[in-house]
Amino acid sequence: MDGSDRSPGNGNGGSPSQQQPQQRTDLIYADRMRDRLAEINKRIADLKERSRPYVTNLEPRINTALGTYHSSSIWTLLGTGNAQLRKQGVFLGALLSAINERELEQPQADALVEQMKGNARASAAIGFGSLALAGVLTARRYKVVPPWALRNKLTHTVWPAMLFLGYLVPVSLFLSPLFRINATKYYSRQFLRDERLKGWNLDMKNATRGFNDQHHAQLAHAVWPTSTEQQGQGQQQSIGGQAAGGWENAGAYDNTSSTPQSQSQQSSWDSQPSAFDDASPVAPSAVQQQTGSSWARLRGQAAQGQAARSPQPPQAAQGGWGEPEDTSDQFQGSSTGTRDRGAYSSTDFSGTSEKEKAQREFDRLLEQERRGKDQSGAWGGR
Known part of the structure; x- marks a missing residue:
């Protein structure tokens, strides 16, 4: 009895009608996310398939560009060895050829290998520098x-x-990444400014940037709804709330419209003769066509008064379901209903008083007749 709402729908942060739209929205975003990831994986697979024909002709050019480059054991441990450079060069060269739709020639392969060599030396130097600083x-x-x-x-x-x-752990976690990022940016700029890749730089840059920007935007759109989608969801929720309110109003109007019908049925039942009043001398069923006696006249008057006391209640106008009626008509209807209820109560009161008067008159006449019979009997006895 504390007044708190303990319904099952409100136990988990909202009613089921409020949770269902949120669940549908989550399912829509999950489906979009799966579709975007599937599209990205498909494009990556397509790009690999497109770059596969260029691998055969690219491997000897990458090996020629590497030449006599041999890193010592310490640089191999700290940086990138020949095998790793060769594999990385073939992969990047094939992607460049697939994006630009042309094979990577020997000058472009030399430029690519030089960029990878510089990046590998910088990475090894940063690793060795971290060890030296900690030592x-x-x-x-x-x-x-x-x-x-x-x-x-x-x-x-x-x-x-x-x-x-x-000392080595904080240096490797905080200082080394900063130097590696700066080294990567430096050699990337050198690679893009190389004259041997003058026709390739912009093509590769625009293709890679467009590919990344497009899919990042798609992923962001799949995870986070835009303002237009949020407004559309708000409008759907408001429309649903209005529809629910319309159904509730329809139920309220149905209850209101059923009230005059019940009143009219009750009045019709009151106007019908009751089986329990058949023994009363004023009941309509007990009235007989008698003339010449006060008893018959009293019964006729009582029957006429009861027939006149059966009022017809006014029929209330009912609009369409779920449509609010005019406010002025509602106020007029309420005032009219109040006056009608007052009229009904006054009529019932007057009918009750007439019935009591008729009963008293009947008792008085019956007493007079009894006294008259007693007197006649007494005179006859004399």
């Missing part, structure tokens, strides 16, 4: 052993290694 910082402080490391021989032995890792 220098460790050498400056490894002799200062904290007291907790002097408790046993094991901690005292591994203290320099722990200190080196303590």
Whole structure:
């Protein structure tokens, strides 16, 4: 009895009618996301299929461009080795050929390999620099052993290694990525400005940018609805709310229109003779055509009064379902109904008083007749 709404529909943040549109919207976005991802995968697969014919002629050109480039073991560990460069060069060269729809010649292959070599050297240098910086910082402080490391021989032995890792981790996480990004941007600009790729730079740049921008926009559109879609959903929800309100109003008007019918039925039932009043001397069924006696006259008057007391209730005008009627007509109807109810109550009251008067008159006449009979009997006895 605390007045809180404990209905099942409101237990999970809203009624089922409010949750269903949200579920349908989520399903629509999920379907769009799957369609976009399928389209992206299809385009990537198509691009790979288109680039496959160029691989055969491109491999010897990439090997020729690499030439005598051999990285030492330390650079191979820190950067990119020959096998990785060869594989990466063939893949990028085939994509360039597929996008531009022409084979990559030896000058373009040389430019591509030089860009990859520079990027690999920069990556290896950044990795080696991170190790060197961590080693220098460790050498400056490894002799200062904290007291907790002097408790046993094991901690005292591994203290320099722990200190080196303590410096290497933040340097690799925060400093190295910044240098790698700058190095990649530098060699990318050099690659785009190379004279040997003058006819390829803009083509590749525009094709890659258009491809990425298009699919990023599609993914954003699939995940986040635009303002137009949100407005359309708001209009659908408002239309649904109005329709629900219309049905509710229709039910209210149906109940209102059924009230005069019930009143008219009740009045017709009241006007019909009741089986329980058949024994009353004023009931219509008990009235007989008698003349010459006061009893017959009283019964006739009572029957006429009861017939006159059967009023006909006014028929209320009912509009179409779900359509609100005029406000002025509603106020007039309410005032008219109030006056009619007052008239009904006054008529019932007057009918009751007439019935009581007739009953008293009947009792008085009956008493007079009884007294008259008693007197006649008394005179006869004398």
